[in-house]
Amino acid sequence: GSAATTPGFCLTFDHRSPGSLQQLLANVRTELPDYYAPWMDVAANLPHLIEGHQLRREVAKMPLLSTQYLRGHRQLRLARLALGFITMGYVWQGGSRQTVKILPRVLAVPYCTISELLDLPPILVYADCVLANWKKRDPCGPLNVENLDILFSFPGGDSNKGFFLVSLLVEAAAATGIKAIPMIINAILHHDRCSLETALQDVALSICKMREAFKLIHECVNPGAFFRSLRIYLSGWKDSFLMPEGLVYEGVWDSPKQFSGGSAAQSSTLQCFDVLLGIQHRAAQGFSAEYLGCMRDYMPAAHRAFIQTLASGPSLRQFVLATGDAGLRAAFNKCVLALVDLRSYHIQIATKYITIPAGRCRAEQQQLGGCVHEGTSVLSERGTGGTGFMRFLKVVRDTTRKAQLTEQ
Numbered sequence: 418g419s420a421a422t423t424p425g426f427c428l429t430f431d432h433r434s435p436g437s438l439q440q441l442l443a444n445v446r447t448e449l450p451d452y453y454a455p456w457m458d459v460a461a462n463l464p465h466l467i468e469g470h471q472l473r474r475e476v477a478k479m480p481l482l483s484t485q486y487l488r489g490h491r492q493l494r495l496a497r498l499a500l501g502f503i504t505m506g507y508v509w510q511g512g513s514r515q516t517v518k519i520l521p522r523v524l525a526v527p528y529c530t531i532s533e534l535l536d537l538p539p540i541l542v543y544a545d546c547v548l549a550n551w552k553k554r555d556p557c558g559p560l561n562v563e564n565l566d567i568l569f570s571f572p573g574g575d576s577n578k579g580f581f582l583v584s585l586l587v588e589a590a591a592a593t594g595i596k597a598i599p600m601i602i603n604a605i606l607h608h609d610r611c612s613l614e615t616a617l618q619d620v621a622l623s624i625c626k627m628r629e630a631f632k633l634i635h636e637c638v639n640p641g642a643f644f645r646s647l648r649i650y651l652s653g654w655k656d657s658f659l660m661p662e663g664l665v666y667e668g669v670w671d672s673p674k675q676f677s678g679g680s681a682a683q684s685s686t687l688q689c690f691d692v693l694l695g696i697q698h699r700a701a702q703g704f705s706a707e708y709l710g711c712m713r714d715y716m717p718a719a720h721r722a723f724i725q726t727l728a729s730g731p732s733l734r735q736f737v738l739a740t741g742d743a744g745l746r747a748a749f750n751k752c753v754l755a756l757v758d759l760r761s762y763h764i765q766i767a768t769k770y771i772t773i774p775a776g777r778c779r780a781e782q783q784q785l786g787g788c789v790h791e792g793t794s795v796l797s798e799r800g801t802g803g804t805g806f807m808r809f810l811k812v813v814r815d816t817t818r819k820a821q822l823t824e825q
């Protein structure tokens with residue numbers, strides 16, 4: 418791997434290490450030993466079982482399997498992915514009206530055992546359903562929408578696939594920018610302005626490519642399907658009015674536990690670029706600064722460690738300012754502005770896919786007098802037409818914009 422080696426400060430990419438950022442691109446193994454067929458069959462059939470109201474019956478028939486036959490990081494990630502989808506389906510299959518308060522032991526025991534081994538919370542996270550939920554149709558083919566498929570899905574049809582795969586492609590576009598980070602740290606430690614400027618240009622280009630990949634969302638995700646179905650399943654049970662105590666993990670803990678619903682604040686790449694550029698997000702409308710920080714506990718341990726190491730390393734901002742070099746300042750600001758553009762584009766997407774359908778849904782509600790079930794994930798702002806998360810997204814975008822370096 419590439420490493421910035423100096424006493425006391427070492428940033429490495431070990432392509433072999435589990436959870437490395439490169440793991441995103443390595444083909445996830447799509448099969449486990451047959452012994453785990455009961456999990457894989459239910460997870461692979463989830464939309465059908467949920468729509469047919471058979472999921473609970475299927476889970477009741479499940480044997481309590483041992484996790485000892487899982488070999489290595491990839492199999493643990495795949496087993497966790499399958500159990501995560503089943504768990505979310507099991508809790509939310511009845512919408513917000515009949516939520517489940519107890520996760521049966523045949524799911525809870527192995528799910529918590531594997532989550533403990535992977536140092537991840539026993540709830541579906543971004544690293545599961547975006548980073549590990551894909552396979553190439555043709556293993557030798559390219560990493561693009563035509564040659565990719567997701568492994569597991571919730572009800573909501575192809576919009577699931579679109580949402581998860583487009584997020585994956587945005588992450589994949591970030592890879593070159595992430596790889597430039599050790600070079601940036603190295604260049605700072607060696608006062609090498611030329612290499613630093615080149616590496617910053619790589620980061621800016623990579624973030625522009627992320628925005629390009631983002632455009633695929635329009636042809637791959639249908640707003641209505643997304644808003645109505647998928648987002649409920651990403652909801653969590655922390656500070657949730659639907660599950661005020663949280664979820665009982667039967668056979669694991671005897672009191673209910675709370676865990677946050679899925680959020681892309683769990684994406685390590687955006688948090689890496691924020692830390693690299695010294696962008697600190699402070700409290701914003703309902704989402705406190707620690708919200709972004711807490712979400713690091715919902716990332717793979719290797720990603721969390723990488724961000725921590727980056728945050729404790731030399732400050733790029735201070736270095737660029739100290740040189741007083743206009744070229745470096747310009748290269749730095751190009752990275753910041755690329756991030757602002759990406760977040761602005763993302764806000765347009767969130768408006769099209771949540772705020773507008775939410776408004777339409779509320780109008781229907783008023784006519785029908787009924788009340789559509791609302792999840793509790795940030796993707797499904799209750800009743801407020803999404804002002805909560807929208808303000809959060811705008812504050813994060815505006816904080817990014819303020820991070821530009823001005824002439825001292």
Ligand code: HEM
Nearest residue numbers: 583584587680681682684687760766767770795796806813
């Ligand atoms: C239909 C498409 C999408 C919708 C409706 C959507 C909606 C949202 C919402 C509501 C939030 C704020 C709450 C939260 O963290 O979950 C959010 C955050 C976020 N989303 Fe998405 N999103 C979409 C696609 C994407 C894609 C493709 C990416 C690419 C990686 C992405 C990256 C992020 C990031 C990084 C955050 C955290 C806030 C930030 O760092 O700016 N989103 N999104």
Ligand SMILES: Brc1ccc(-c2csc3nccn23)cc1
Nearest residue numbers: 541542543546584651679680681
């Ligand atoms: Br779990 C889970 C967590 C996050 C996401 C996701 C991918 S892109 C995006 N913006 C907001 C959320 N989000 C999907 C599943």
